[in-house]
Amino acid sequence: MIEIKEITEDNYERVIKLEVNDDQKKYVAPNVKSLADCYVYRNNNDVFPFAIYNDEEIIGFIMFYTEDEEKEITIWRIMIDKEYQGMGYGKRALEIALEYINDKTIYEKVYIDYVVGNEIAMRLYERLGFKFDKTNEYNEVVMKYIIER
Template sequence: MIILKEITRDNFDEVINLSVSDQQKNYIASNMYSLAQAKAQPECVPLAIYNDSNLVGFLMYCMDFDDKEYWIYRVMIDKKHQKMGYGRKAMECLLETLMKDTAHDKVYISFEPENLVAKKLYDELGFVADGRIVEGEIVYCLQYRNANIE
């Protein structure tokens, strides 16, 4: 069962030691950078992804400071735990939480154009390209009210 947990002194070292494969390193900032970003940008919410009691990944979302919309800034599954469905389940768990916010009706995510695995996952979750490229990344949007997350 996938659980999203706060990052604390108890799991901090484990979280920063998670890593992706060498070919994925250009797709995502390090967890250390992400945690520093969350400190400087308190609107960011970093979370550890657990499969039961085993740490398998990291994600970070925020209510964007500029556009006042939800953005998923990071989603990473450690290289030892990939291809087991944890990324999808973590996204579904996060989206379920975000969709409870009735004051908003969409969430954004962006990704490197070469990251076809991420594109496939986001397509399957109902995200669609919104036509923007931000800092070289394709921007996708999911409308809450139209989403079909199971």
């Protein structure tokens, strides 16, 4: 069963060891950088990292950035370890993330982005209902998902 769980002192080292395939490294930040970003932005109380589990095995990482006043949340990072790609885990993890976000009734919009050229991410996000919003200054395509209540 796929689920997301908080990053703790018991699992963070396993999360850091997760990697994407070599050809994806230009699109996905290493998890150690993501956890460092969490540390840097810790005083904002708006960055939330999670491990993605398949039963008891950590297979990926996901991180949210929230903007409560705007009722928006961004899936800032998501990755599935190279050993578990192509098995539907990324799609299922995003579905679970959207369920988690939907349960937090404050949010009305969900954003996610990908680096231009990452066609696999684009197709996955589109299949889940994300729509093009804009291209930002970092050469990333930002997509938006509207939560309907």
